[in-house]
Amino acid sequence: xxxTQSPGTLSLSPGDRATLSCRASQTIASNYLAWYQLxxxxxxxxxxxxxxxxxxxxxxxxxxxxxxxxxxxTIDRVEPEDFAVYFCQQYDGxxxxxxxxxKVEFK
Amino acid sequence: xxxxxxxxxxxxxPSETLSLICSVSGDFFDTNTYFWGWIRQPxxxxxxxxxxxxxxxxxxxxxxLKSRLTMSVDVSKDQFSLRLNSVTAADTAIYYCxxxxxxxxxxxxxxxxxxxxxxxxx
Numbered sequence: 001x002x003x004t005q006s007p008g009t010l011s012l013s014p015g016d017r018a019t020l021s022c023r024a025s026q027t028i029a030s031n032y033l034a035w036y037q038l039x040x041x042x043x044x045x046x047x048x049x050x051x052x053x054x055x056x057x058x059x060x061x062x063x064x065x066x067x068x069x070x071x072x073x074t075i076d077r078v079e080p081e082d083f084a085v086y087f088c089q090q091y092d093g094x095x096x097x098x099x100x101x102x103k104v105e106f107k
Numbered sequence: 108x109x110x111x112x113x114x115x116x117x118x119x120x121p122s123e124t125l126s127l128i129c130s131v132s133g134d135f136f137d138t139n140t141y142f143w144g145w146i147r148q149p150x151x152x153x154x155x156x157x158x159x160x161x162x163x164x165x166x167x168x169x170x171x172l173k174s175r176l177t178m179s180v181d182v183s184k185d186q187f188s189l190r191l192n193s194v195t196a197a198d199t200a201i202y203y204c205x206x207x208x209x210x211x212x213x214x215x216x217x218x219x220x221x222x223x224x225x226x227x228x229x
Contacts, residue, residue: 034215044203044219055217087154091214095169098154 001026001090003099011107018075020102022088027068032092035064035073038101039084047086048073078104109134111204111220119198119227125191129204129220136185138162142207143180143187146216147200155200159207160187194227201225 002025012018022033031051038044046055048064051071061076075082083106088099115127129143144159160166160178168176177190191198202225206218 030212032212032214036216036219041221043221046215046217046219049215049217050212089154089215096156096214098156100153 001028001093001095001097003088003090003097005086005088005099005102007102008100009103009105011105012078013107014078014080016078016107018073018078018082018104020073020075020086020104022066022071022073022099024069024071024090028071028090028092030092031067032090033064033066033071034089034091035062036087036089037082037084038087039081042084075104080106109206109218111206111218113202113204113220113223115202115223115225117224117226119194119225120229121195121227122193125189125194125198125225125227127189127202127204127223127225129187129189131185131187136182138180138182140209142209143178144205144207144216145178145189146203146205146219148203148222149197149200157189157202161209196227199225199227 004023006021033051035048047058047062052064063074065072085101085103087101110133112130119125142159142161145157148154158168162180166178175192180187201222203222204220205216207216
């Protein structure tokens with residue numbers, strides 16, 4: 001399953017809402033999709049699993065939605081620590097795969 | 108809080124074997140309720156799942172690397188490891204060790220190491 005993330009780069013100001021898209025080449029059953037945040041010099045962290053379940057310790061401003069082939073990660077009121085690269089991952093197919101990532105940068 | 112830390116050579120010669128170790132600390136190295144694995148990110152490319160292993164079980168490898176990849180768990184040292192032989196420049200990447208919950212519908216990675224840069228070059 002190929003995952004396509006858009007946009008490649010999202011330029012935002014603190015306080016903006018971020019909407020990140022992850023589109024799958026075929027239907028992902030049971031919403032087996034996760035989102036991760038990668039910040040330079042930081043340990044990557046799991047944000048969302050099963051498309052909409054927040055991982056332990058993840059703030060409410062991060063939310064996941066979607067089903068089938070179209071999934072979205074939303075970050076309400078972006079803060080400086082949210083500027084990072086975000087990846088989606090599907091774990092429905094026989095082979096786990098990741099999207100190419102969306103970079104959220106400071107406008 | 109569980110911490111994962113990768114270690115290994117930053118530079119490997121082409122055709123040789125890459126060996127990495129992931130040290131587990133900060134919490135119990137629970138080999139009963141978690142899988143342990145590796146993911147890498149080549150420069151400018153997407154993350155790539157390499158494989159996962161459950162202590163006492165057969166590892167599961169990415170088919171594209173299966174012939175070159177070996178993973179193992181050493182509970183006495185609170186470590187798990189990766190060996191990738193016959194490396195080429197295409198194996199240059201940041202390598203992450205990861206943890207995955209042990210359940211059929213849980214093939215996501217809830218804990219990551221910081222990553223180690225590995226360059227294949229002579």
